[in-house]
Amino acid sequence: xxxxxxxxxxxxxxxxxxxxxxxxxxxxxxxxxxxxxxxxxxxxxxxxxxxxxxxxxxxxxxxxxxxxxxxxxxxxxxxxxxxxxxxxxxxxxxxxxxxxxxxxxxxxxxxxxxxxxxxxxxxxxxxxxxxxxxxxxxxxxxxxxxxxxxxxxxxxxxxxxxxxxxxxxxxxxxxxxxxxxxxxxxxxxxxxxxxxxxxxxxxxxxxxxxxxxxxxxxxxxxxxxxxxxxxxxxxxxxxxxxxxxxxxxxxxxxxxxxxxxxxxxxxxxxxxxxxxxxxxxxxxxxxxxxxxxxxxxxxxxxxxxxxxxxxxxxxxxxxxxxxxxxxxxxxxxxxxxxxxxxxxxxxxxxxxxxxxxxxxxxxxxxxxxxxxxxxxxxxxxxxxxxxxxxxxxxxxxxxxxxxxxxxxxxxxxxxxxxxxxxxxxxxxxxxxxxxxxxxxxxxxxxxxxxxxxxxxxxxxxxxxxxxxxxxxxxxxxxxxx
Numbered sequence: 001x002x003x004x005x006x007x008x009x010x011x012x013x014x015x016x017x018x019x020x021x022x023x024x025x026x027x028x029x030x031x032x033x034x035x036x037x038x039x040x041x042x043x044x045x046x047x048x049x050x051x052x053x054x055x056x057x058x059x060x061x062x063x064x065x066x067x068x069x070x071x072x073x074x075x076x077x078x079x080x081x082x083x084x085x086x087x088x089x090x091x092x093x094x095x096x097x098x099x100x101x102x103x104x105x106x107x108x109x110x111x112x113x114x115x116x117x118x119x120x121x122x123x124x125x126x127x128x129x130x131x132x133x134x135x136x137x138x139x140x141x142x143x144x145x146x147x148x149x150x151x152x153x154x155x156x157x158x159x160x161x162x163x164x165x166x167x168x169x170x171x172x173x174x175x176x177x178x179x180x181x182x183x184x185x186x187x188x189x190x191x192x193x194x195x196x197x198x199x200x201x202x203x204x205x206x207x208x209x210x211x212x213x214x215x216x217x218x219x220x221x222x223x224x225x226x227x228x229x230x231x232x233x234x235x236x237x238x239x240x241x242x243x244x245x246x247x248x249x250x251x252x253x254x255x256x257x258x259x260x261x262x263x264x265x266x267x268x269x270x271x272x273x274x275x276x277x278x279x280x281x282x283x284x285x286x287x288x289x290x291x292x293x294x295x296x297x298x299x300x301x302x303x304x305x306x307x308x309x310x311x312x313x314x315x316x317x318x319x320x321x322x323x324x325x326x327x328x329x330x331x332x333x334x335x336x337x338x339x340x341x342x343x344x345x346x347x348x349x350x351x352x353x354x355x356x357x358x359x360x361x362x363x364x365x366x367x368x369x370x371x372x373x374x375x376x377x378x379x380x381x382x383x384x385x386x387x388x389x390x391x392x393x394x395x396x397x398x399x400x401x402x403x404x405x406x407x408x409x410x411x412x413x414x415x416x417x418x419x420x421x422x423x424x425x426x427x428x429x430x431x432x433x434x435x436x437x438x439x440x441x442x443x444x445x446x447x448x449x450x451x452x453x454x455x456x457x458x459x460x461x462x463x464x465x466x467x468x469x470x471x472x473x474x475x476x477x478x479x480x481x
Contacts, residue, residue, distance in 0.1 A: 002123040002124070004128065004130070006133060006158040006159065007131070008136070008153075010136055010177075010178050011136045011174065015163065015196040021061055022460070022467045023477075024062050025463065028065065028066055028067055032128050033127045035063070035126045035129050038075045038131070039075075039119070039131070040079065040147055041059065041079070041134060044261035044262070047264075049071050049072050051093065052373065053072035053372065054078065054090060055070055055075035056078055057235075057262075062132075073119075073121050073122050074122070076119075077089070079104070082349065083300065112147050119156060137160075137178065143183075153186075154189070159481055161476060162193040163193070164195050167197035167198070167199065167226065191218075193219075194221040194476075195222070196224045197225075198223050199225070221471055224466070224467060235264075241277075241279050247276075249274050250445070250446045251287065252276070252291065254266050254278070254293075254296055255293070255333075256280055257332075258300075259298050260299075261296070261331070263296045264432075266294070271452065271455060272450055274447060275441070282307075291444060292444070293320055293325065293327050294333065295328070295336055296333050297332045300332075300348050300349060301364070302341050305336050305341065326421045328424070330427070331425075331428060337356060338358075339360075340355055341356055342354075343366040344366070345366070360398070361399040362396050362399075362415050370392070371392055371426075375389060380403075381416075381443070384440075385433075386435070386436035387433055388429040388430045396424075400415035400417060403415060403418070403420075404416070406425060406427060432452055432453065434451055
């Protein structure tokens with residue numbers, strides 16, 4: 001009989017995704033066939049799955065922790081924000097619609113069937129499923145029709161462990177307050193709690209921990225100290241990309257766009273000792289000492305072109321290029337580098353056309369069909385092969401496409417300027433390939449000996465060790481039913 005356990009948080013960003021990944025790796029090392037599951041995720045950082053769909057990047061990492069290929073059943077509902085009030089709804093890997101928040105609330109009841117269907121298939125294939133909630137069950141105003149937290153736990157008959165984040169402060173109120181606002185039926189599903197992200201000596205929180213146990217009557221499963229190596233794991237939020245402070249090295253600047261998407265291209269570069277990576281926030285000018293500026297993917301290319309210009313980055317980019325600097329645009333960033341981006345059918349927002357940055361002689365037209373595939377490619381400049389994936393709408397054509405960035409099955413892909421200093425490609429994930437990354441950086445005088453995939457796997461093992469040391473992992477897994 002397959003067992004399952006759900007981890008829910010007292011709020012967003014309490015560390016649920018990382019804890020699920022660590023528990024998945026711990027279960028795998030016990031010889032269990034284990035899979036991750038998140039009923040509903042909201043993220044513009046998606047992974048292309050083995051069955052040709054897309055899921056949240058966190059679930060792809062969790063799948064890796066389980067020794068599995070990512071599958072759309074692991075995250076059946078993915079919300080990808082396109083504006084401040086509307087999101088694209090992806091169901092079992094495929095785009096369903098773009099809706100506003102109130103419209104999504106009306107849509108949720110029909111989505112529960114897809115969620116339980118995917119969960120059922122995972123349970124049929126594995127010994128254990130570890131489920132991640134979204135946000136917090138304490139948002140009881142959203143309880144009706146809920147498919148992300150207690151609504152799903154009720155539908156699937158799951159026990160729940162509540163996670164509190166002590167790093168943000170007020171963790172006693174987080175946990176006790178959650179119990180106070182939940183219904184008796186939802187409270188009955190909670191098998192216990194754990195405390196995450198403690199800095200310093202955890203024994204200093206013994207009295208607070210005991211107070212939570214006494215006030216709630218819930219079992220405590222331990223206090224997990226801050227996991228210092230979490231930055232080595234692929235980040236789901238651009239704000240979570242961290243690189244060690246370096247004063248020297250090739251200075252790569254990535255523009256943190258308002259709708260930044262699929263920015264996992266930056267994770268391997270952050271770990272390179274010879275690279276100084278800056279994730280540039282709004283209101284910050286592009287540094288004059290930047291060697292390479294990266295325009296990443298975007299969920300709203302024309303919207304982010306307006307955002308980019310509001311920051312004055314268009315002026316900074318032009319100056320950077322005049323000084324001899326290099327520019328790389330990936331996916332939406334590639335589209336921005338051209339002369340124009342047209343969206344005649346209003347697929348990403350209001351219909352219309354926006355002038356591009358003019359650094360590449362290409363034009364883009366948004367189309368209704370979405371390209372979603374894993375690829376093997378060969379870099380045109382170095383002839384190095386690499387693996388990547390495409391996840392985009394729009395078709396780009398123009399004179400600079402005659403100088404492709406790469407070849408995919410002999411098909412020219414991307415574009416380069418005549419001077420070779422401006423490059424554009426639809427291919428994500430290229431820098432996870434160690435040989436390609438080393439060859440690309442060598443052109444800038446940087447030697448690379450990093451083994452990125454091996455580092456991620458070693459970090460997942462270290463995370464599992466960390467949880468085994470500080471949490472009652474056996475007790476947590478025993479709660480699953």
